[in-house]
Amino acid sequence: MEAFIRFTNQTQGRERLFRATQYTCMLLRYLLEPKADKEKVVMKLKKLESSVSTGRKWFRLGNVVHAVQATEQSIHTTDLVPRLCLTLANLNRVVYFICDTVLWVRSVGLASGINKEKWRTWAARHYYYFLLLNLVRDLYELSLQMEQVARDRANREQSPSQDPLGYSVADEETEWLQSFLLLLFRSLRKHPPLLLDTVKNLCDILNPLAQLGIYKSNAGIIGLGGLVSSLVGIVTVAWPHMKLKTH
Structure with missing residues (x-):
């Protein structure tokens, strides 16, 4: 209970709960819309989704x-690639939050002359760039982890006969693929924060991809992705050691 109270006392924690609720409503609405006897439930979910989305804007101010x-x-990140990716990503995040604030000002009626669609497109574009750059950083970190795991494995295995799987990677192309996937699995298992960050960014990028018309996804896919991303966000807020750190 103390952990829950500590979590909900944080603005980020409350925002993650609101976000999870919003995307759960979107997913449920998509699943229930085809059913003829669920119109009232769908309308209630749509209203709740809209209300929660508005509430999240207050948290983002x-x-x-x-x-x-x-x-x-x-x-000040020491490694060049993460420094470049994170700096550019955060600059795009700054622009995204500026656009988001302008849209909030428009939604509360403080400035009715704002072109809502134009600012929404700008927000989606810079959010997309932010996520894309974070994914590049994730891939770079993953390549370093895979290289380290491969080195550790090579040090343990002095000859092909000592391979725990009983085969040499160079035997067949299919074995190369199996070896690569196994290496990927071991690398992510060894570094859970990297796994969570990669999953979160992959799920989050579905929304701007659809908004910008790059890759169309239905509300069910976006809702599921947003829910998974929100749950990952809840984990990283509740347990900060699970958040991917910069070096």
């Missing part, structure tokens, strides 16, 4: 300051 701070921190 001021996030542009955190994004600027994250940009300043990423500049």
